[in-house]
Amino acid sequence: MAYLTMHDDGPVRIVRMAREDRLNALNLALVDELVAALEAADADVNVRAIVLTGGEKAFAAGADIGEMADATAVDMKLRDQFRAWDRIRGVHKPVIAAVKGFALGGGCELALACDLVIAGESAKFGQPEVKLGLMPGAGGTQWLARRLGKARALELLWLGDPITAREALSLGLINRVVPDEACVAHAVELGKRLAEMPPVALRCIKEAVYQAMDTAFADGLEAERNLFYLLFATEDAREGMRAFLERRKPEFQGR
The missing domain is CATH 3.90.226.10 (2-enoyl-CoA Hydratase; Chain A, domain 1)
Incomplete structure (x- = not known):
């Protein structure tokens, strides 16, 4: 370049x-x-x-x-x-x-x-x-x-x-x-x-924050909740919660 x-x-x-x-x-x-x-x-x-x-x-x-x-x-x-x-x-x-x-x-x-x-x-x-x-x-x-x-x-x-x-x-x-x-x-x-953070969660947080800048509060809340629920489909969320309960550092894979 x-x-x-x-x-x-x-x-x-x-x-x-x-x-x-x-x-x-x-x-x-x-x-x-x-x-x-x-x-x-x-x-x-x-x-x-x-x-x-x-x-x-x-x-x-x-x-x-x-x-x-x-x-x-x-x-x-x-x-x-x-x-x-x-x-x-x-x-x-x-x-x-x-x-x-x-x-x-x-x-x-x-x-x-x-x-x-x-x-x-x-x-x-x-x-x-x-x-x-x-x-x-x-x-x-x-x-x-x-x-x-x-x-x-x-x-x-x-x-x-x-x-x-x-x-x-x-x-x-x-x-x-x-x-x-x-x-x-x-x-x-x-x-x-x-x-070191879970990539999918970072992406969802970014999306929610930028939506907050562009939409009404109620619409932003709805978007946040849907993204929150979506993260329960990720392996990283399972790993993060298991690691918390097992008192160890999580290993996030971006899945």
Whole structure:
């Protein structure tokens, strides 16, 4: 792949965006490669969690403006470049973003599309599209409104100013802030902890939480209950309960 590097650390696949000469600006080719890599990891039975990271200066500094500067509305509609982002959100396994440096525009949206976010102290998050006469198109308005509420979301989106990792943590946008040099290792360690959990249960929990963001409370409760009942058909649930009663550590197989 031209814009990504990948390797496995035990059950965790580490996917790194490597267009660092452009601060990992998200051109169409990079996003296509990223989607393919995430879906391949999702389908690999040996992978239990995925860590997505970038470079030292930027996780991803935004969309590649050069690809859009001369485009018409019809061009953008036919290109439908954000359809790929739906596939990113469709990954079933845990996806952890390890963010250092800039995560702006599409880069911020990409981090927020991940399930968990570990940020280095240098990380900066923001949606500066308004300064180009534009607005977020890959989910930024929706993620921020759902996580922060109307007032804070509008302030960030209207002004376009970045916030620090500590500010993002205080707002509940990210999970943890660690020293830059420990960022990826911390995300991988978290991925290994998740890898010890029952994969089907993790998938069902992820589905239920994301449904909670999109549906009425009663509908979310019904979905949660059905997923709860479904897990009684898995071998992992039997193993987990037997291990609890036998006072030993369970061995989950993802079945």
